[in-house]
Amino acid sequence: MEPNPDAASSDAASSDVERSEAVLSEAELSAAAGARPRVFSGVQPSGDLHLGTYLGALRQWALHQDERDNIFCVVDLHALTVPEDVDPRTLRAKSREVAALYLASGIDPETNIVFVQSHVREHTELTWLLNCTTPLGWLYRMTQFKSKSEGRESVSTGLLDYPVLQAADILLYDTDVVPVGEDQVQHVELTRDIAQRFNHLFGEVFRLPKAVVPKSGARVMGFDDPEVKMSKSYARVRDRHAVHLLDDDARIKKTVMSAVTDSGRELRFEHAGPGVRNLLGILQSLTDEPMDAVQARFEGKGYGDLKKAVLEAILETLRPIRARYREYAADPAELDAVLARGADRAREQAARTVARARSALGVGT
Ligand code: TYM
Numbered sequence: 001m002e003p004n005p006d007a008a009s010s011d012a013a014s015s016d017v018e019r020s021e022a023v024l025s026e027a028e029l030s031a032a033a034g035a036r037p038r039v040f041s042g043v044q045p046s047g048d049l050h051l052g053t054y055l056g057a058l059r060q061w062a063l064h065q066d067e068r069d070n071i072f073c074v075v076d077l078h079a080l081t082v083p084e085d086v087d088p089r090t091l092r093a094k095s096r097e098v099a100a101l102y103l104a105s106g107i108d109p110e111t112n113i114v115f116v117q118s119h120v121r122e123h124t125e126l127t128w129l130l131n132c133t134t135p136l137g138w139l140y141r142m143t144q145f146k147s148k149s150e151g152r153e154s155v156s157t158g159l160l161d162y163p164v165l166q167a168a169d170i171l172l173y174d175t176d177v178v179p180v181g182e183d184q185v186q187h188v189e190l191t192r193d194i195a196q197r198f199n200h201l202f203g204e205v206f207r208l209p210k211a212v213v214p215k216s217g218a219r220v221m222g223f224d225d226p227e228v229k230m231s232k233s234y235a236r237v238r239d240r241h242a243v244h245l246l247d248d249d250a251r252i253k254k255t256v257m258s259a260v261t262d263s264g265r266e267l268r269f270e271h272a273g274p275g276v277r278n279l280l281g282i283l284q285s286l287t288d289e290p291m292d293a294v295q296a297r298f299e300g301k302g303y304g305d306l307k308k309a310v311l312e313a314i315l316e317t318l319r320p321i322r323a324r325y326r327e328y329a330a331d332p333a334e335l336d337a338v339l340a341r342g343a344d345r346a347r348e349q350a351a352r353t354v355a356r357a358r359s360a361l362g363v364g365t
Contacts, residue, residue, distance in 0.1 A: 017182050017213060022189040024212045026060070029177060030067070037176035040209075042073035042117065042169060045094035046085070047232030049101055050242040051314065055217030055285045056181025062106035064179070070112040071173050071346060074098045077117050077124065077165060081158040082148070099339055100328035101245055104321045115342030117169065122350035126168035127161070129357050133198045134164050143186055167191040172350040175209040182219045183229060185211045202360040205353075217285035223259040226274035246322060249315055256311040261303040269295050276303070279310050286313040 017023055029037065041061060043053055061072060076095045080086055095116050102114055117123050139145060139160050149155040158165075170178055170191050178188050188211035195206035220230045224240040235242040240255050247255075262273040272280070283306075284294050298306050328335055358364035 017185050017218070020185060020189060020211075022192055022210055023185055024177065024210050026064070026212060026214055029212050030064075037068050038174055039068045039070040039177050039179060040073070040170050040173045040175040041071075041179050042075040042078075043098055043102075044075050044078045045091065045098045046079040047236060048244040048246065049098065050230055050232065050235055050244050051282065052181065052220035052230035052242070054105065054245055054317075055220050055282065056214065057179065058102065058105040058107075059217070059285075060179045060212075060214050061102075065107060065112055068177075070107075071175075072102055072107060072112055072114050073169060073346075074102075074116045075166075075169065078162060081156055081162050083156060096332065096335060097329070100325050100335055101321070103328050103335075103338070104325035109338045109342065113342050113345045114338060115346045116339055119339065119343035120347045120350050122172055122347065122354045123165065123168050126172055126350075126354055126357060127165045129354075129361060130164050130168055130171070130194055130198065131161065133201060134167075134194050136160075138190060138193065139163060142190065144183075163187045163190050164194065167194045170209050171195055171206045172353045173346070174207045174349075174353065176207070177212045178209050179212045179214075181217075182213055185213065198357075202357075205356050205360050214285070216281050216291075220282060221274060221278040223255050223278075226260055226278045243314060243318075245318060246325065247318075249319075252314055252318070253311060256314060257307050259307060259310075261307075266300055266302060267298050267306060269299060276306070279306055283310050283313055286310075286317055 024032075039061075041057060043049065043057060049058075061070065074095050076091060079091055079094075099114060099116065103109060107114060142163055145160055145162070148159060166187050167190065170188070171194075178184075178191075180188065188209060192208050192210075195208050199206055222228050222230050222234060222238075222241045223243070224238055225234075228234065230242050232242075235244070240258050243252050243255050259275060259279060261275040261279070262271075264271075267276065280291070280294055280298075283289075284291050287294070298309070355364070
């Protein structure tokens, strides 16, 4: 089984994120005066998207789409870094599935740019230019690299280089903010370091981005084990680990009702363990209710009541997403047209940034 990048304590991870200079909360970003921020974010089309991906990323993108200039990318080149897991036909189908889930989650393809990373070649070109100014030591330090390479006999160069491709994604579009879950903050910090080093060596070419993480939902934990982050790799081998966005109602019910909570039968918030806190966080995130109100509703009640409320909130959210997904999936020509338009719009901007970087480095015509 692939090791999970998030075996570490969630509390330690959260406080690191809160302290990071590279992170803004949604509230800080909304309060910041000035022009509409430019947003870039993406999801890797490997495995099935789950509730963590939705709450940490897609839901936030959709909620704030009207306040920002957004580029949402399906990052298929990132899904190539473990070649043993690549099945070309599945990858192509998954890229479409993820794009359709963006739209089904409410992202408007007219006002936002939605595209697939490999359709815009500038991503790979800028990766090379950034590779040459990125010290290897920075890449060896990445938590995700350490956990994903652990125990493998052979590791691709791409797995190590993965965060440089991510930096290229972000820097190509003069991005101000990158809305992500907590686990991606380290990569955004590295993106800033890479940009700063390049700018220092070759002149001001890149804008420095910040990550923005939601107050709740930035780190959804596994239903079967609330000590580890909900992840696609665990979900592949553990039946009750995650709720996937395209699961049917019966399966969602099984997963949520079997969630690990605490010993004891009644909810006491001052003693709530990670399983209960995870369920409360999911509920808060799905209903947008303040945590006090959510807690007041369940204080002294049984865990079964809390699980039922979480189940209802999940079903209410995912049913319409599933229905819209089916409509997009039934019309592949329309989806392809959306993605082709998105790639054209993205390419125009990406080409300008690559031209700046080439000229600063003395390559190209
Ligand atoms: P990926 O595909 O692993 O995850 C996509 C987004 O979902 C968030 N997420 C979670 N949030 C809360 N709780 C969870 N359990 C959870 N699991 C996943 C992730 O934080 C992420 O925001 N390297 C990136 C993809 C990427 C990217 C980019 C993102 C490539 N280039 C440029 C932003 C900008 C990744 O693998 O995400």
